[in-house]
Amino acid sequence: METREPVICIEGVKKRYRLGVIGGGTLQGDLESWWAKIRGKEDPNLRIGAKKYDKNETFMALDGIDLTIYHGERVGIIGQNGAGKSTLLKLLSRVTAPTEGRICIDGRIASMLEVGTGFHRELTGRENIYLNGAILGMTKAEVDAKMDQIIAFSECEQFIDTPVKRYSSGMYVKLAFSVAAHLNNEIMIMDEVLAVGDLAFQKKCLDKMSDVSREQGRTILYVSHNMNTIRQLCDRCVVMSHGKIIFDGAVDEGVAIYSGMDGKDEFPVFYDCSQKPRRRSAGTGIRIQSIRFPDREKAIIERYHPVPIEITYRADQDWDDLQICMRIRNMQTIGELGSTLTETFSVKKGRLETARLLVDFSQMLDDQYLISFEILRRLTLGNYVPMENPDTFMPIRIVNERQNDIRWIKRAWGNIQLNDLKIEGISAGDGQ
Amino acid sequence: MELEKKQWMTVIEPKTRLLELKLKEVWKYRDLIVLLVQRNIKVRFKQTILGPLWFIIQPIFTTIIQTFVFGHIAKLPTDGLPQFLFYMAGNVPWAYFAACLEGTSNTFTSNAGVFGKVYFPRLTTPISVAVTAIVNYLVQFLMFLGFVLFFMIRGADVHITWVAALTPMLILQMALLGMGCGIIISSLTTKYRDLQVLVGFGVSLWMYATPIIYAGSTLSPTLYKILMLNPMAPVIELLRYGWLGAGTTPFGYWGISWVTTGILLFFGIILFNKVEKTFMDTV
Numbered sequence: 001m002e003t004r005e006p007v008i009c010i011e012g013v014k015k016r017y018r019l020g021v022i023g024g025g026t027l028q029g030d031l032e033s034w035w036a037k038i039r040g041k042e043d044p045n046l047r048i049g050a051k052k053y054d055k056n057e058t059f060m061a062l063d064g065i066d067l068t069i070y071h072g073e074r075v076g077i078i079g080q081n082g083a084g085k086s087t088l089l090k091l092l093s094r095v096t097a098p099t100e101g102r103i104c105i106d107g108r109i110a111s112m113l114e115v116g117t118g119f120h121r122e123l124t125g126r127e128n129i130y131l132n133g134a135i136l137g138m139t140k141a142e143v144d145a146k147m148d149q150i151i152a153f154s155e156c157e158q159f160i161d162t163p164v165k166r167y168s169s170g171m172y173v174k175l176a177f178s179v180a181a182h183l184n185n186e187i188m189i190m191d192e193v194l195a196v197g198d199l200a201f202q203k204k205c206l207d208k209m210s211d212v213s214r215e216q217g218r219t220i221l222y223v224s225h226n227m228n229t230i231r232q233l234c235d236r237c238v239v240m241s242h243g244k245i246i247f248d249g250a251v252d253e254g255v256a257i258y259s260g261m262d263g264k265d266e267f268p269v270f271y272d273c274s275q276k277p278r279r280r281s282a283g284t285g286i287r288i289q290s291i292r293f294p295d296r297e298k299a300i301i302e303r304y305h306p307v308p309i310e311i312t313y314r315a316d317q318d319w320d321d322l323q324i325c326m327r328i329r330n331m332q333t334i335g336e337l338g339s340t341l342t343e344t345f346s347v348k349k350g351r352l353e354t355a356r357l358l359v360d361f362s363q364m365l366d367d368q369y370l371i372s373f374e375i376l377r378r379l380t381l382g383n384y385v386p387m388e389n390p391d392t393f394m395p396i397r398i399v400n401e402r403q404n405d406i407r408w409i410k411r412a413w414g415n416i417q418l419n420d421l422k423i424e425g426i427s428a429g430d431g432q
Numbered sequence: 433m434e435l436e437k438k439q440w441m442t443v444i445e446p447k448t449r450l451l452e453l454k455l456k457e458v459w460k461y462r463d464l465i466v467l468l469v470q471r472n473i474k475v476r477f478k479q480t481i482l483g484p485l486w487f488i489i490q491p492i493f494t495t496i497i498q499t500f501v502f503g504h505i506a507k508l509p510t511d512g513l514p515q516f517l518f519y520m521a522g523n524v525p526w527a528y529f530a531a532c533l534e535g536t537s538n539t540f541t542s543n544a545g546v547f548g549k550v551y552f553p554r555l556t557t558p559i560s561v562a563v564t565a566i567v568n569y570l571v572q573f574l575m576f577l578g579f580v581l582f583f584m585i586r587g588a589d590v591h592i593t594w595v596a597a598l599t600p601m602l603i604l605q606m607a608l609l610g611m612g613c614g615i616i617i618s619s620l621t622t623k624y625r626d627l628q629v630l631v632g633f634g635v636s637l638w639m640y641a642t643p644i645i646y647a648g649s650t651l652s653p654t655l656y657k658i659l660m661l662n663p664m665a666p667v668i669e670l671l672r673y674g675w676l677g678a679g680t681t682p683f684g685y686w687g688i689s690w691v692t693t694g695i696l697l698f699f700g701i702i703l704f705n706k707v708e709k710t711f712m713d714t715v
Contacts, residue, residue, distance in 0.1 A: 094551035
């Protein structure tokens, strides 16, 4: 068994913030409130009508985080705004302290919550390298030893003895990142710092990060909203939501879960399409009113069990050559993975009708997808006219109920498993 | 569990122990202190014509104005010393003390940007401010010595006494006292900005409670006793006596002054430690 050394251990960490204005902001205000409280009078600094100051009016930025990170891991942390990612990094970099819980760290942490922290406009590039290096925890000797590498990496040789106030913003960022990238610290924490600089430099930075991690066994924690950099850099993914860790595991899966989160309710089973905007290609004549997954609470579907879906629509006139089309797309890639059609059917004018479809997802791998429905009118010779396509993309999750299916590597094999190959026959060749 | 046995390098917990001074850590970051001091000095005179000359222009002009206003117009007695030297001996160390106090009093608010992004022992910033002030002061002190020699050669009644040997201790004490008051204020200003306003005129009021523009010997005995409880008063009197050879030598009060300094610094550091962990949430 592989024995891995934990370098960061987070146990039950919570971080609470108080909502609203903290205190009166002035000594006078706080004294007034305090004096009123002593005399049992109403606080003069409360807004009129507001109830007494409520100690429970707090916000849990982090609500019980447990996480162990091992030596040499490259962990990507993703989540929506306000999920608590940055707060977690702040706690790890010791910028602020947790309200509850404990964090143990083994090794020096280099935190890059921002590049160029402590840069002074008036100082030259070289002077700023020393200063920034020292702020990040390097000694002067360490900076000296790395000076040439840092300057070379920053691509700023020419301007290194010019005050940084004369730098372009790109050069500034490059120089700042170079200092951070050459730290000797065992653990690196980065918050979206790669979102700056041109594409070539971004790639250079990513490669550098991968290098230091692989060759020197550094541990990296990286927060980003850019799923591509997460996929390139990380080998483990943590998804956060509302101050909690909701997923911890493989990168692809984590990214898929994150992409699927678009609101409060995950995988809803009912969609009202009557008010939804239509795409411009939508024709007229029939309107889908609602789409529903009957008899279930969430749109989580077992792969080998065809699922019923009910489409309710109303037509302006009689039609007898309509088809319903279902499209399916992946969360990661752009464009449709595939589509499927019903046979033609007819509708009566003005009547609310519901078509119950049975959808077979058995060719799709267990993952998250978005499905959408549209109605088209079939003409001869394979031509068709789009009639209706509400802008409703429904997240679904397909789970595999069969335990002994082959371990399918989606990155290599794709998300669609075609019907099984049949071996027609095996014949012996001419050789021995 | 395996994790429990492990020796962790850093453990982050909600509460700090009251007396966790982390001076070892500050020592590890000594290069940062040196660089911050260099930065403070370099940046100060960037894009100025006179550059480092400003180090000595300020005290000379202050002294000239004081000599004119308090010496010539108000005709305050100066213990028989040349007025120019008398005022300079007071205002140069006072400027140094004020720089320590004012510089450290906005540690948290003016460094919030950096403190919010990177961890390093926060105490390095006030220390670097104090060290910068010491460097400034040493330059001004040499200038002062130059004037002392000049006046001695011209035959003024000025002589250096053995008390001058205490100068290093006096300089250190002023730095500690300034820093102590400064970090108390800086810790409180994370929540109450009022104190920042107070610092500016508080320092100038404090100056009038210190024998800078007047001599300690001109005070009535009662007033003298009260005034010498001001920790800066004996320091200035001793410095003046040491280098100019006139005035009073309040050694007893100097002892009290050290005690006051110690208490202020002690509370300052405790408060600072308490605030530094979570000040980002309230600043």
